Amino acid sequence: xxxxxxxxxxxxxxxxxxxxxxxxxxxxxxxxxxxxxxxxxxxxxxxxxxxxxxxxxxxxxxxxxxxxxxxxxxxxxxxxxxxxxxxxxxxxxxxxxxxxxxxxxxxxxxxxxxxxxxxxxxxxxxxxxxxxxxxxxxxxxxxxxxxxxxxxxxxxxxxxxxxxxxxxxxxxxxxxxxxxxxxxxxxxxxxxxxxxxxxxxxxxxxxxxxxxxxxxxxxxxxxxxxxxxxxxxxxxxxxxxxxxxxxxxxxxxxxxxxxxxxxxxxxxxxxxxxxxxxxxxxxxxxxxxxxxxxxxxxxxxxxxxxxxxxxxxxxxxxxxxxxxxxxxxxxxxxxxxxxxxxxxxxxxxxxxxxxxxxxxxxxxxxxxxxxxxxxxxxxxxxxxxxxxxxxxxxxxxxxxxxxxxxxxxxxxxxxxxxxxxxxxxxxxxxxxxxxxxxxxxxxxxxxxxxxxxxxxxxxxxxxxxxxxxxxxxxxxxxxxxxxxxxxxxxxxxxxxxxxxxxxxxxxxxxxxxxxxxxxxxxxxxxxxxxxxxxxxxxxxxxxxxx
Amino acid sequence: xxxxxxxxxxxxxxxxxxxxxxxxxxxxxxxxxxxxxxxxxxxxxxxxxxxxxxxxxxxxxxxxxxxxxxxxxxxxxxxxxxxxxxxxxxxxxxxxxxxxxxxxxxxxxxxxxxxxxxxxxxxxxxxxxxxxxxxxxxxxxxxxxxxxxxxxxxxxxxxxxxxxxxxxxxxxxxxxxxxxxxxxxxxxxxxxxxxxxxxxxxxxxxxxxxxxxxxxxxxxxxxxxxxxxxxxxxxxxxxxxxxxxxxxxxxxxxxxxxxxxxxxxxxxxxxxxxxxxxxxxxxxxxxxxxxxxxxxxxxxxxxxxxxxxxxxxxxxxxxxxxxx
Numbered sequence: 001x002x003x004x005x006x007x008x009x010x011x012x013x014x015x016x017x018x019x020x021x022x023x024x025x026x027x028x029x030x031x032x033x034x035x036x037x038x039x040x041x042x043x044x045x046x047x048x049x050x051x052x053x054x055x056x057x058x059x060x061x062x063x064x065x066x067x068x069x070x071x072x073x074x075x076x077x078x079x080x081x082x083x084x085x086x087x088x089x090x091x092x093x094x095x096x097x098x099x100x101x102x103x104x105x106x107x108x109x110x111x112x113x114x115x116x117x118x119x120x121x122x123x124x125x126x127x128x129x130x131x132x133x134x135x136x137x138x139x140x141x142x143x144x145x146x147x148x149x150x151x152x153x154x155x156x157x158x159x160x161x162x163x164x165x166x167x168x169x170x171x172x173x174x175x176x177x178x179x180x181x182x183x184x185x186x187x188x189x190x191x192x193x194x195x196x197x198x199x200x201x202x203x204x205x206x207x208x209x210x211x212x213x214x215x216x217x218x219x220x221x222x223x224x225x226x227x228x229x230x231x232x233x234x235x236x237x238x239x240x241x242x243x244x245x246x247x248x249x250x251x252x253x254x255x256x257x258x259x260x261x262x263x264x265x266x267x268x269x270x271x272x273x274x275x276x277x278x279x280x281x282x283x284x285x286x287x288x289x290x291x292x293x294x295x296x297x298x299x300x301x302x303x304x305x306x307x308x309x310x311x312x313x314x315x316x317x318x319x320x321x322x323x324x325x326x327x328x329x330x331x332x333x334x335x336x337x338x339x340x341x342x343x344x345x346x347x348x349x350x351x352x353x354x355x356x357x358x359x360x361x362x363x364x365x366x367x368x369x370x371x372x373x374x375x376x377x378x379x380x381x382x383x384x385x386x387x388x389x390x391x392x393x394x395x396x397x398x399x400x401x402x403x404x405x406x407x408x409x410x411x412x413x414x415x416x417x418x419x420x421x422x423x424x425x426x427x428x429x430x431x432x433x434x435x436x437x438x439x440x441x442x443x444x445x446x447x448x449x450x451x452x453x454x455x456x457x458x459x460x461x462x463x464x465x466x467x468x469x470x471x472x473x474x475x476x477x478x479x480x481x482x483x484x485x486x487x488x489x490x491x492x493x494x495x496x497x498x499x500x501x502x503x504x505x506x507x508x509x510x511x512x513x514x515x516x517x518x519x520x521x522x523x524x525x526x527x528x529x530x531x532x533x534x535x536x537x538x539x540x541x542x543x544x545x546x
Numbered sequence: 547x548x549x550x551x552x553x554x555x556x557x558x559x560x561x562x563x564x565x566x567x568x569x570x571x572x573x574x575x576x577x578x579x580x581x582x583x584x585x586x587x588x589x590x591x592x593x594x595x596x597x598x599x600x601x602x603x604x605x606x607x608x609x610x611x612x613x614x615x616x617x618x619x620x621x622x623x624x625x626x627x628x629x630x631x632x633x634x635x636x637x638x639x640x641x642x643x644x645x646x647x648x649x650x651x652x653x654x655x656x657x658x659x660x661x662x663x664x665x666x667x668x669x670x671x672x673x674x675x676x677x678x679x680x681x682x683x684x685x686x687x688x689x690x691x692x693x694x695x696x697x698x699x700x701x702x703x704x705x706x707x708x709x710x711x712x713x714x715x716x717x718x719x720x721x722x723x724x725x726x727x728x729x730x731x732x733x734x735x736x737x738x739x740x741x742x743x744x745x746x747x748x749x750x751x752x753x754x755x756x757x758x759x760x761x762x763x764x765x766x767x768x769x770x771x772x773x774x775x776x777x778x779x780x781x782x783x784x785x786x787x788x789x790x791x792x793x794x795x796x797x798x799x800x801x802x803x804x805x806x807x808x809x810x811x812x813x814x815x816x817x818x819x820x821x822x823x824x825x826x827x828x829x830x831x832x833x834x835x836x837x838x839x840x841x842x843x844x845x846x847x848x849x850x851x852x853x854x855x856x857x858x859x860x861x862x863x864x865x866x867x868x869x870x
Contacts, residue, residue, distance in 0.1 A: 080738035333560075
């Protein structure tokens with residue numbers, strides 16, 4: 001039992017904006033009206049937020065583990081986590097190790113994370129890694145938009161069949177939702193090609209286009225009633241002029257819910273690297289008139305990182321552009337994966353545009369319930385740098401100061417200099433917690449209301465925003481004080497969220513021969529056993545009508 | 547240099563019309579490789595199976611695998627790195643002299659033919675074995691072949707994969723990476739993981755006599771390591787978990803017999819393409835699994851007083867990261 005008294009509470013899910021209010025958490029780790037006893041934290045003069053929720057991050061599984069293998073030079077110079085009685089050792093940096101990932105997230109007040117890209121074939125591995133990330137609760141999304149068994153059904157016009165295939169895969173992966181990466185493009189990459197536009201032909205298919213895949217997958221997510229809608233990484237990522245592709249994609253999502261991942265990488269104008277500019281104003285305007293959509297920023301911060309994505313063809317291009325190391329892993333029937341270390345430099349015009357574009361989206365999309373804090377960790381920067389972004393959002397003068405370091409050619413290519421908006425604490429709380437929790441369909445997260453999970457972060461008020469958000473005074477996870485005075489005290493094991501959609505009885509017999517044709521493991525061994533998940537928490541599906 | 551361009555074995559089964567085994571003898575060392583993954587399978591994209599695929603073997607001697615190959619290229623021992631470097635140059639139409647080519651033991655015609663076929667392939671794959679990675683040049687050989695595969699993507703789809711063996715060595719790699727950031731050769735003696743193959747690898751630690759105890763699971767270093775390393779294992783308390791009596795268990799102070807993984811003990815093994823495979827035991831064993839033994843040892847250790855004094859909790863947990 002725990003009582004938090006006297007703090008200024010920011011709880012956007014319940015419209016509470018800085019009122020002084022007491023919170024009580026019972027022995028089940030949920031908020032209640034009152035508790036008969038237990039510890040009391042005196043939060044007088046402090047700021048109380050719901051625990052952070054990361055809607056899009058890459059912290060576990062084959063891809064990030066490939067990135068770890070490829071960057072020993074970063075591990076060597078980065079911060080080391082020395083083992084203590086309650087903590088295991090590890091390393092921070094561009095691709096932190098699993099235990100360190102839990103400590104770093106909890107250390108800045110984040111208590112729920114969504115691993116956004118899991119091939120079903122290696123889902124067993126991903127769940128094992130997630131089990132080794134302490135403290136935070138976790139969800140994971142299954143990569144579907146290039147699954148050839150599903151694409152074949154779509155090509156044949158068998159929508160219901162495709163829906164059942166998706167449901168079967170979701171349960172096989174024990175995952176929470178559907179991720180679509182470069183629909184059709186990654187399938188084409190299997191023979192070294194791509195599919196950049198919504199009407200591009202896809203290698204190996206006659207009728208099917210990326211646009212069809214986008215629309216049908218969005219409809220499938222709605223009809224299966226997944227708590228989180230289609231989580232879409234659009235085609236043509238990173239390329240100058242890709243705003244037209246992105247807007248074309250959004251049009252095809254009319255009438256459906258959708259979450260657009262890391263929009264920053266999809267909001268460029270120009271027709272080459274020399275002429276590249278930010279088109280975030282156009283993209284933001286679309287979001288401002290379409291409440292069916294949410295997005296996360298995929299903001300970029302200057303410095304070293306490692307880019308990892310299922311978008312294999314893009315990573316080959318990035319390798320050719322930079323000459324840096326290149327990792328590629330194509331996954332049979334399902335998806336691809338590419339890894340390239342990258343350094344964002346303020347002196348680089350393209351990087352300067354990207355840096356501005358991420359912030360512009362967060363500032364130009366008016367409703368904070370539609371756009372969330374993310375760096376697409378580790379692609380745009382590491383998650384442990386979120387406090388730097390919060391600082392940039394809350395202080396227009398600081399932004400202007402940072403803009404002085406950009407090349408002068410950036411003038412006219414970005415909108416940021418004209419944006420005066422500054423985030424309030426209430427808006428920060430939406431962007432880092434209440435908003436992403438609502439988009440994920442996790443109603444008991446990012447919410448300090450009665451019956452919700454007792455995940456709280458308490459900050460000492462400080463004019464230095466980065467210091468304040470980077471170093472909370474207390475972090476409480478499920479009613480347990482996990483961080484106090486800058487030190488991780490407890491490392492409980494979090495839950496893993498997943499869904500169990502309606503699956504037709506006959507789908508196993510339908511899948512088996514198709515599966516045996518293209519896979520190299522036994523059909524029976526493919527689905528992840530539920531016993532392999534630590535603390536699984538199955539969330540309900542509730543079909544939404546278009 | 548760096549990185550790896552690869553795929554899962556199902557991709558090879560489905561698409562690879564051009565397969566090169568380099569410094570490996572799958573016919574004898576990975577006997578199911580041909581039939582399950584590489585040359586014998588039919589697929590949507592390669593409906594005629596073996597007839598739709600070309601296989602090349604590069605090795606210093608004509609092993610049994612040569613019978614399965616369409617083309618056998620006998621490279622002079624110790625000249626793999628040179629041959630790969632020549633290929634990297636010649637795919638880009640750079641000049642290579644006749645002497646440089648003949649030093650590898652191959653002819654210019656043979657290399658031209660190989661390059662023509664590589665570029666004409668729709669999906670090419672190099673599999674490389676210890677004949678490449680453990681001979682003169684070692685990791686430099688592997689790195690150059692990985693680079694060749696990456697560079698071939700300027701012309702067509704190409705990937706590369708090491709032919710790994712020895713039980714679940716890939717699984718150990720994968721897990722060490724997520725827990726420590728590094729695959730092997732890790733030292734925890736400062737309280738956090740550090741990596742330096744050649745210094746912290748098991749064989750180096752043993753040869754130098756740096757460790758005062760050894761705990762060995764799923765390996766038999768007593769059969770494969772150099773004598774000074776074996777001597778040190780015999781000198782110190784060595785504990786072995788193994789279903790069998792091995793060279794190492796004979797010199798160990800303690801041998802705990804465990805149930806064999808995949809036969810009498812469940813678990814997960816990672817295949818050479820890093821896919822996790824669940825192991826379902828077919829038999830029952832009176833012996834505990836490795837996992838159970840380790841868990842019980844861990845529980846017993848947890849009951850002892852913590853070995854670090856309280857004052858030595860992490861001194862600098864939230865230090866600023868260095869970003870260059």
